[in-house]
Structure formats: C-alpha cells, structure tokens
Amino acid sequence: MLTIGQLAAYAGVTVRAVRHYHQIGLLPEPERDTSGYRKYGAPAVVQLIKIRTLADAGVPLAQVGRMLEADPATFAEAVERIDAQLRDEIDRLAASRRQVARLTAGDSLVLPPPVVAYLDRLREIGTSDRILAGERDGWILIAARWPDQVLEWMPDKMAQLDDPRVVRLYQLLSEIVDADVVDDPRVTEVVDLMVELAEQAEAAGVIDVHETGQDDDISFALLDDLADAADKRAERIRELMRERGWDGWTRTQRVKEPPG
Amino acid sequence: MLTIGQLAAYAGVTVRAVRHYHQIGLLPEPERDTSGYRKYGAPAVVQLIKIRTLADAGVPLAQVGRMLEADPATFAEAVERIDAQLRDEIDRLAASRRQVARLTAGDSLVLPPPVVAYLDRLREIGTSDRILAGERDGWILIAARWPDQVLEWMPDKMAQLDDPRVVRLYQLLSEIVDADVVDDPRVTEVVDLMVELAEQAEAAGVIDVHETGQDDDISFALLDDLADAADKRAERIRELMRERGWDGWTRTQRVKEPPG
DNA sequence: CTTGACCCTGACGCTGCGTCAACCCTGCAT
DNA sequence: ATGCAGGGTTGACGCAGCGTCAGGGTCAAG
Secondary structure: EEEEHHHHHOOOOOHHHHHHHHOOOOOOOOHHHOOOEEEHHHHHHHHHHHHHHHHHOOOHHHHHHHHHHOOOOHHHHHHHHHHHHHHHHHHHHHHHHHHHHHOOOOOOHHOOOHHHHHHHHHHHHHOOOOHHHHHHHHHHHHHOOOOOOOHHHHHHHHHHHHHHHHHHHHHHHHHHHHHHHOOOOHHHHHHOOOOOOOOHHOHHHHHOOOOOOHHHHHHHHHHHHHHHHHHHHHHHHHHHHHOEEEEEEEEEEEOOOOOO | OOOEEEEEEEHOOHHHHHHHHHHHHOOOOOOOOOOOOOOOOOHHHHHHHHHHHHHHOOOHHHHHHHHOOOOHHHHHHHHHHHHHHHHHHHHHHHHHHHHHOOOOOOHHOOOOHHOOOOOOOHHHHOHHHHHHHHHHHHHHHHHHHHHOOHHHHHHHHHHOOOOOHHHHHHHHHHHHHHHOOOOOOOHHHHHHHHHHHHHHHHHHHOOOOOOOOHHHHHHHHHHHHHHHHHHHHHHHHHHHHHHHOOOOOOEEOOOOOOOO
C-alpha cells in the first residue's frame, strides 16, 4: 500500500497534482487508514500513469476522463481533435515568435520598415527627439488605421524630405520645441512655410488626402489631437493656420465656410 | 474624444480588455465626462496599440509595462528572454504532438512498441481480454519503473511464448477467469505448470530478476497487488504456490525461511 | 521527547480576459 | 413625453492546472 507521496513519486507527479485529480474526479478517492491518510493500491498507480500520459500529450484534463473510457474509434477521433488544437497553438506561438523577432529596436516596434526608414531620415535632417516621438506616435495611428495604404504613401512622404523647405520646416519645429519659450517668433516662419507648402500642394491637385473617405474623419481628428496634446505650441500654430485659411495638421485642407 | 468602445474598436480589442489594462495599470485611467464615461484622447490610442503589439507578440502583460519604458538595451534583453520562453513553449507543444501521434491505438497508449507486440502475441494465443487487461496494466507499471530495461527484457519474454507450456498456462488462466467459478479445478493444473516453469528457470540460473535491486521491492509488491486486485483466484493461486515453496507473481522466487 | 518528514483540509494566486448582473446615460423614433 | 436600443458604469465569478501558504495532525527515528 502506498501513501500519496509514494504514489506521486512513482508516477512522477506532485502530491498536489494527485489531490487535484481527486478533486476533479479523474482519480477515485481511495480508502483511508486509521489516521485519515489515503492509501493506494496498484490500480491507482496504473490509472495515474495513464492520466499523466494523456496529459503530457497535451490532452486537457477535462477530456482525459472521457478518453480513458472511450472505445478505439472515439479515442482516435479525440486524438485527431487534440492534435489539431496543438497544431493551432504551435502556429500561434510561432507567429508570436516572428513578431518578437521584429521587436529588436524600439522604432520598429509597431511600424513597418518603410515608416521606420522615414523616421530615420527625419532624424538625419536634424529633427529633435521630441518631434520624432510625436511623428512616431502619429505613424502608429496611421499604420493601425491604414496598414496597407501606408506602404503606398511612404515614397511620396520620403520624397517630400528632398524639398529644402520641408527640411527647414522640421528644423524650425525642432528648434521651437527644444527652445521651449512661450511666444517663439519662429512660429510665424513655420506658418508661412506650411501655408506655402499647402498652397503648392493645392495647385498641384494633391491635398494629401489619398484614398481616405469620410469614415476616416475620426482618425484625422485623433492625429490632430495627438499633436495638440504633445505640445501647446502646436495649438498656437493651428490657430494661426486657420487665420490663413487652412485647417488640420495631418490632412491640411481649406477651412470650411462657417455656416451662417 | 473617444468613448471606451470607440477606443477599443480603433485598436481592435474588446472593451473588457481595455478595462483590464486599466486595472493592472498598463493604461492610465483617463478623464471622465459629466456622466462618468471615460473619455480618451489620441495618446491613449497609441499606448493601447503599443500594448497590443507586444501582447500579440507573446509578451506577458506583466512585462509589457516595463518593456514600454525600457531603454533599447534592456528592451533587447527582454525580447531575448521572451523569445527563449516562446521557443521552450513551442518545443513542449511539439513534444506533445509527437506523443499524441503515438496515441492512435489504446494499447500503445502508455507502452513501447515491443511490449505492444508482446501483448498482441498473447492475444493471438487465445488469452482472454481480462487477462490481457491485467497484463497491460502490469506492463504499464513496469514500463514506468524501468523504461529502458523493459526493452531489453522483451525478447526473452517473447521467446517464452514459444514454450507450449507457457501458452497452455495463459490459456488455462483465461479459461479460469472467463468461467468465473469459485473453486475451479484447473487452478491445480496452473499451479503445477508454474512450479514446473519456476524450477526449470531456477535450474537454468535465470530467476526472472534481471538487474533489479532491492529498491524495486515496492514495485514488485505493486505488481503482485495488481494481480490480486484483478481477480480473487489470483490470491488463491499465490497461496497454493507458497505451499509449494514459491512466492510472487512477477518475480517468482523461493519463499524465504520464516524467521523463527 | 523531540525533530523532521509526511499527511490532512481549506483557501488564495496566477493569466487574460469572457460573461453575467444590475444599473445609468444618450440619442433617435414615436 | 415616452419608449427603446445600444451605449456606458462597477462588481464579481469563471476558466486550467496546479503552486503555495496556513494551520493543523501523524509517523519513524534518535
């Protein structure tokens, strides 16, 4: 006769596990000796080994009981099911690993490589870390909303950085946030530049709208909100822009006529 | 400003998940509107997307917070750890699958192929299902205790079945259990056979002990117990065997002189 | 007689939410 | 004004498979 500890040792499991199997009815409660100790016979050992064999094979305990009583056909069917579940789980984890492999650097965390390249380019032209962080967050939102289109947009965005005025714009913005003074005179220059660029884009018929519909208004609002939340000078610039007839950080467009 | 539902939809998660992230402090609780509704800005969306990206990559939520604040070196280190854990988990599951693949039939459940072959052989010579079930359980115990040695023992065991007396023994035992009468006269014949075989083995110097030590006494006791538990005629046979000077079902040996 | 190694039951903890329950708010159609 | 659908709020239990206390009692040996 075995105590619970001996039984567990024989089958290579913990005492707690054996008690757990009792609780869920997988292993019948054995007789007790005078002092209340459980005492097990050989059949319990066999049963426990069977249980562990199935459990080690990845069978959920809830199904182990049924499987041990099943006829060969039902058994085979259950094995099939379990195997399919294991396959799925392995696939899921493998996908996770591929994801993890892409997390080597901070930037590539949530962003596709072309966007990371764009951010790197921004850094090269002297953009400050705070502006970069803001840009990164913005692109995170964009990549979440238009995961496919964003890849098409990147060549255009990248090309814009070849325009010295755009470079100047980012440098000005960097200086402004880094200086951190209340009424920075360079704000005016920024607004001039932005208006100039917007007007040129309008003339060329490219309003940075690409293929987004009205469903996306909320997304653009979020992007603008993001900029405003990042730095209060952003709000000031938007105000000045509105006075000049333009609205929106991300999707700059003509201010709609106020109704009435 | 977004409600919790809009936020969740934007990031592709459930409302419940968002609230969970609040609870565990992964996502800061936002402002409330006059009626107590949470209202979120763009930064929350970004944060939520970052969280999901790491979580989807298999990072435990408990580590996500730290990782999002970590410097690149610490981050890379953490990524390494996560990847190792994922590898382990995948290996575990793959091993499970290999196990599951071996579970096609009931017999091979816990037993290595040579033992299954032996059981098949037993069935062929006309052994009854109940005896077979007992044998199977016995071999389960043996395979659990001596997983390596059992493979060495099988050729001998298999060869024993070429002896007509052994075949006769199993057939007699089968008839006895199937008949299920109290004082089956065939029991005598069984005992005669067993004694004959034991004496022959003794003469040949092979006492079926192989390389087991005294630590294994408990295992043999279990095996004998298993037989006794399976059928009460087993006990009767053991008694008769003891009268003839032999003890033990599995490791038959001379009865030790009673002390005193 | 003490000590250490077991045994007992009962209960909480872990992961990442799903799923009620019971109630309040909002916006639209009637 | 009313009703209703479809949001939102907190609180709490449930899941798998045990690990891990807590607070006892028991056994074998020195």
